[in-house]
Amino acid sequence: MALLPPTQRLLDFCTVAVSGVCDECNSILSSTDESRNSLLAGCGLALVNLLSRQASQISTYYQALQPENRRTDIVTFDRHSLVVKRLDDIISISYSKFYAYLFKDLPTCWRQLYTDASILKFCLNIISSPHIYSHSKESSKAQHEKLGRLSVELNELIKTLDLALILAGAAGEQRGRGWIEKALELLREFWVSSSSIAGALAVERPTKRQKFSEIGTRTTFSTAELFTPPIKHPVKSVDTLPMESFQIYMDSPRDSTLGPEPLIIHGAIQSWPALTTNPWKKPSYLLSQTFDGRRLVPIEIGRSYVDEGWGQKIITFDELLRQYIDPSLSGAQDERDGEKASSTQDGSIAYLAQHPLFTQLPALRNDILIPDYCYTAPPPHPTESTMDQPELEEPLLNAWFGPPGTITPLHTDPYHNILTQVVGRKYVRLYSPLVTQRMQARGKENGVEMGNTSLMDVGVVEGWDAIYGDEDDEDQPSKGDIAAFSEIPFLDCILEPGDALYIPIGWWHYVRGLSVSFSVSFWWN
Secondary structure, three states, rough: OOOOOHHHHHHHHHHHHHHHHHHHHHHHHHOOOOOOOHHHEEEEEEHHHHHHHHHHHHHHHHHHHOOOOOOOOOOHHHHHHHHHHHHHHHHHHHHHHHHHOOOHHHHHHHHHHHHHHHHHHHHHHHOHHHHHOOOOOOHHHHHHHHHHHHHHHHHHHHHHHHHHHHHOOOOOOOOOOHHHHHHHHHHHHHHHHHHHHHHHHOOOOOOOOHHHHHHHOOOOOOOOOOEEEEEEEOOOOOOOOOOHHHHHEEEEOOOOOOOOOOOEEEOOOOHHHHOOOOOOOOOOOOOOOOOOOOEEEEEEEEOOOOOOEEEEEEEEEHHHHHHOOOOHHHHHHOOOOOOOOHHHHHHHOEEEEEEOHHOOOOHHHHOOOOOOHOOOOOOOOOOOOHHOOOOOOEEEEEEEEEEEOEEEEEOOOOOEEEEEEEEEOOOEEEEEHHHHHOOOOOOEEEEEEEEEEEOOHHHHHOOOOOOOOOOOOOOOHHHHHHHOOOOOOOOEEEEOOOOOEEOOOOOOOEEEEOEEEEEEEEEEO
C-alpha cells in the first residue's frame, strides 16, 4: 500500500485526536458515576463542557475535509478566532493552577486539560492554514511567498505543542507526549517536502544571503575560553574503567567513613554518536534536530541561579544558539522569516540548565547512551541517611548547554552523578560531605528550600569574579567567612569532551563553563 503524503497523514492524525477529546468529554458529561475514571473529570464539569464544545466545533471542520477536494474556506476567520480564544482561556485557566501547587503535587487533570486544549488548538490551526493542505499549482514566486508564510505558521504550531511539553509535561493517557511527538514528526515531514520547492527554485533565483543553517554545516562552536582556572588539587583520573572495576572502586574506598571519591574516566563516552557521527559541536546538526531551530527550550538568564536579576524564559533553540551560546554565529543572516538575524547582545548569560531535553527531543536522546556505571550498586550517603532517595527505575537525565561563564553554584545532590562532557570544557570543584557543616548552606529563600546550596561563591572566594549584588547585604559572607572557607580542602578538574566525572552522593560541587559547553548528567542510586 502506498504511503499517504505527509499532509494527509497529519490531518488523519489530528482527526483521531479531536474525536478522542470529544468522546472523553462526552463520556464524563453523560456519566452518573461520581468518581468518573477520566483524569479530565477532576477539572470540573464546567471546564470539561467548555473543552467539549470547542472539540465538537473543530470536529465538524474535520468532517468537512474531503481528501479529493480540499477546501480553503472550511474555517472562517471569525470562527477560528472565537474557538482559539476559548481554547486560550482553557489553557490560561489550567496554567493558573500550576502556581497553586509544587509541580510534583499538581493534580494531573490540570496538566491534561492544558495538553488537550493545546492539541485542539494545534489541530484547528492546521486546517485553518491554506498553506498546509492546499495543493493548487502556483508560480515559482508564489511558491516562495507561500513558503515564507508557512514558516511563520509553523512557528506558532510548534510553539503550541512545545509549551504543552515544557509547562504541562504533556499529560494524558490517550493523548499526551506520544501524540505530540508524532504530530511534530509528521509536521516535520510536511515541512521537508514543502521546502524541497525552495531547493528546486534555487536555480531560478539564487539567494543573495547565506542562511544560518548553511553556515552551520561548515562551522563548530567557538572553543574560546574567557578564563581558565588553575587546577590545584586534581581529581583522580583513569583512561578506561570497566563496569566491574567501577563497582570495585565504589566498594573499596580509601576512607571507609567518606566512601568513594570523585573520579574522572577519560574517553568514557568517546563512541557516542553525539561526539562522532552526529556531532553536537556543530550548530547545523543541533538545528537539524530542533526543526531548524524552531523548537522551544526553557533557559535561565543570569550567571547563576543565586545571583540578583536571575530569571527564566522560553525561547527558540535558534535564538539560544545565536543570541547567547555563540555570538560569533550571529554574523549570518537568516532568510527563514525574511528578517535579519540579530547580532545585538545585552550582555546577559543564558543557560539551558537541568532540563529534561531528551524527553522533549527524543532525536537527541538517540545520540547518547546511559553509561554502564549507572547500573552498578552505589553506597548510601556517607553522613546523612535522610538524604537517600527511593531507588530510581532508570537514571535521571538532564542537559546543560551554555556559553562561557555559566555557573552552577556550590551545591549537593541526593543522587550519585555521572557528569559527561560532550562539547567544550568545564571546570568542576568538589568538597567532601565530611565538611558539610562548613559549607554555609542557605535556608529557605522566597519560599524555596535552598538548603542544598552554599552561600559561598567559589569564583568570589578565588578572586575570579566580583561580588554580585550589594556588598553590604547582611546575607553576604563576611571577609572572615571567606577566609575560613578558602582553607577547606577540595578537589578540582577540567572536563574535556569525552570525559565522564563520577560525583558521589553528598559531594558538594561547583561547575563553571569555560567555553561553549554541552554536558549531560545521569543521576542514579
